[in-house]
Amino acid sequence: xxxxxxxxxxxxxxxxxxxxxxxxxxxxxxxxxxxxxxxxxxxxxxxxxxxxxxxxxxxxxxxxxxxxxxxxxxxxxxxxxxxxxxxxxxxxxxxxxxxxxxxxxxxxxxxxxxxxxxxxxxxxxxxxxxxxxxxxxxxxxxxxxxxxxxxxxxxxxxxxxxxxxxxxxxxxxxxxxxx
Amino acid sequence: xxxxxxxxxxxxxxxxxxxxxxxxxxxxxxxxxxxxxxxxxxxxxxxxxxxxxxxxxxx
Numbered sequence: 001x002x003x004x005x006x007x008x009x010x011x012x013x014x015x016x017x018x019x020x021x022x023x024x025x026x027x028x029x030x031x032x033x034x035x036x037x038x039x040x041x042x043x044x045x046x047x048x049x050x051x052x053x054x055x056x057x058x059x060x061x062x063x064x065x066x067x068x069x070x071x072x073x074x075x076x077x078x079x080x081x082x083x084x085x086x087x088x089x090x091x092x093x094x095x096x097x098x099x100x101x102x103x104x105x106x107x108x109x110x111x112x113x114x115x116x117x118x119x120x121x122x123x124x125x126x127x128x129x130x131x132x133x134x135x136x137x138x139x140x141x142x143x144x145x146x147x148x149x150x151x152x153x154x155x156x157x158x159x160x161x162x163x164x165x166x167x168x169x170x171x172x173x174x175x176x177x178x179x
Numbered sequence: 180x181x182x183x184x185x186x187x188x189x190x191x192x193x194x195x196x197x198x199x200x201x202x203x204x205x206x207x208x209x210x211x212x213x214x215x216x217x218x219x220x221x222x223x224x225x226x227x228x229x230x231x232x233x234x235x236x237x238x
Contacts, residue, residue, distance in 0.1 A: 002212065002215050002216045002219050003219060004215050004219065005212055005215070005216075028211065031204050031206070031208045031210065031211035032206055032208065033206070034204045034205075034206055035204065036204035036210040036211050036214060037214075038214055038215065038218050040215065040225065041228075071236040072236070074228075076228060079224075079225040079226075079227070079228065080225075080228070081228030085236075085238075089236070089237070089238060091237075091238045092238045095238075102206065102207065102208070103207065104207055104208040104209075105207075105208065105209060105212055106208065106212075109208070119238050120238060123235065123236065123237060123238050126234070126235045126237075127234030127235050128234070157238075160237050160238075161237065
C-alpha cells in the first residue's frame with residue numbers, strides 16, 4: 001500500500017466520530033468525477049463545529065498544526081500534509097451535507113460534487129491566480145462531466161468569483177471539442 | 180542541402196497537433212491509487228508540502 005493511501009485511510013477512519021464526517025475536496029477528489037491526475041494534496045471540507053475535535057484527532061495522529069484560522073487549517077506530519085477547509089457559510093455547508101459516499105480501496109470516502117469542486121477551484125484561483133493547475137482541473141471537470149453538470153449551480157460559482165466571461169469561453173471550448 | 184536535411188524538413192515535428200486528452204477514470208479512485216503508487220516508486224522522497232491555505236473565502 002502506498003504511503004499516501006495509508007495516510008488517507010488512517011485519517012478517514014479517525015474522522016468517523018465527527019458530527020459531520022469531512023468530505024474530500026481538491027485534486028484528489030477529482031478522481032471520483034473521472035478526472036485522474038497525480039496529486040498528493042490531501043484536502044478535506046469539514047464542518048466548522050468539528051474544528052476542535054479534528055484538531056485533537058490530527059494532533060493525536062502525530063500531525064502538527066502549522067496554520068489555523070476560521071476558514072482553514074494546515075497540518076503536517078514529516079513530509080505528509082493534510083489541509084482542512086471549514087464549512088461555515090451556507091454554500092460550503094450544503095456541499096458538505098450533500099457529499100456522496102464512494103466505496104474505494106481507502107474505505108468509504110465522502111466526496112464533494114463536481115460542481116462544488118469547481119467552486120472551490122475558483123476560490124483557490126481567486127486566492128492565487130498563478131495556480132494554472134486549478135484552471136486545468138476546472139477545464140477537465142467541465143469536459144469529463146459535459147452534459148451531466150448542474151450548469152445553473154456552476155454559473156452561480158463563476159458569478160460569485162466574477163468569472164462569468166471565462167465560463168462562457170470554457171463552454172464554447174467544450175462545444176468546439178464535441179464530436 | 181543534404182538528403183538528411185531534406186528528410187528532416189519534410190517530416191512533421193513530433194508532438195505537433197497533439198491534443199491534450201485526459202484519461203477518463205473509473206470513479207473508484209483505483210486509477211489514482213495505481214498512478215500514485217507508480218509515482219511513489221519513481222519519487223520516494225516527497226517535496227515539501229505546499230504553503231498554507233488562506234485568503235479569500237466566499238464558498
